[in-house]
Amino acid sequence: MASGLSPEFRVFPDTDALSRALAEHLAAQIAARAAGGANFALVLSGGNTPSTLYRCLAEDYRDRIPWALVNIFWSDERYVPHDDPHSNYRMARETLLDHVPVPGANVHPMPTHFADPEDAARAYEDELRQHVGLPVPRFDVILLGMGADGHTASLFPGSAALEERERWVVASRSPVAPYVRLTLTFPVLDHAAEVCFLVAGGDKAEALRRVITQDAGADAPPAARVRPAQGRLIWWMDRAAASRLDVAPGIKLL
Ligand code: 6PG
16 A cells, blocks of 8 residues: 555445545535635546546535636546547536536646647646646645556556656556546656545455555556655545455445
8 A cells, every 4th residue: 555644445335425425525625725715726537437426516516616716637538539438528528517617717628639649748747837836736636546457547557657757747558448548647646635536346346455455566556556745545435346345444434
């Protein structure tokens, strides 16, 4: 398991309960920052699991979150047009962004129109430099998913992107289509004030067991290597995904 602050584990009966609890958590985090007059830098994950959370935010928090203070970024993107069915941006737009009053200027999708994805990666680094600050972007909350192989964002097992310690965004290669991706790297993930993993489904149980019980060495699954140095790491899981975890003091069944 990752070093840094002790991770927190929250287990819910199902994805709906997980999503409702995480939506309330995010609203509280945003409100706390807004109370101090600060903007909130939120990174959205891709894949399918977070769509329930995004719909919950759109339906129940449209008027309860100061969306004008929220800046939205992505953990990774499939290198396809933004209107492609595989686009993480499209999924977030359809489930959340089209239904809440977040200003367009606050929404920062990863660009996928460059001929060379590495040019897109560098363009996104410029976007982060401009909007999230230096010397390393520090996001208030980064949402991440996890694949059954233990990948997170678009950091896949065996990828050279896992060893990147300078660049904030790189092009990477997925073993499943769409093969070309853009992804945040560990230096950015580990600089977050808070990382929230959303993991649901029995197909993730073995990977989750490995991630949570293994040391975060070089051969650990990528998700195990996310270790916010001065940030919170919270695992939001459903019972099916957590079914291979021993009930330990740190694991809160909710
Ligand atoms: C992506 C995601 C990826 C995802 C996991 C889990 O672009 O696919 O960023 O890391 O979070 O693959 O995906 P599911 O939630 O669909 O299981």
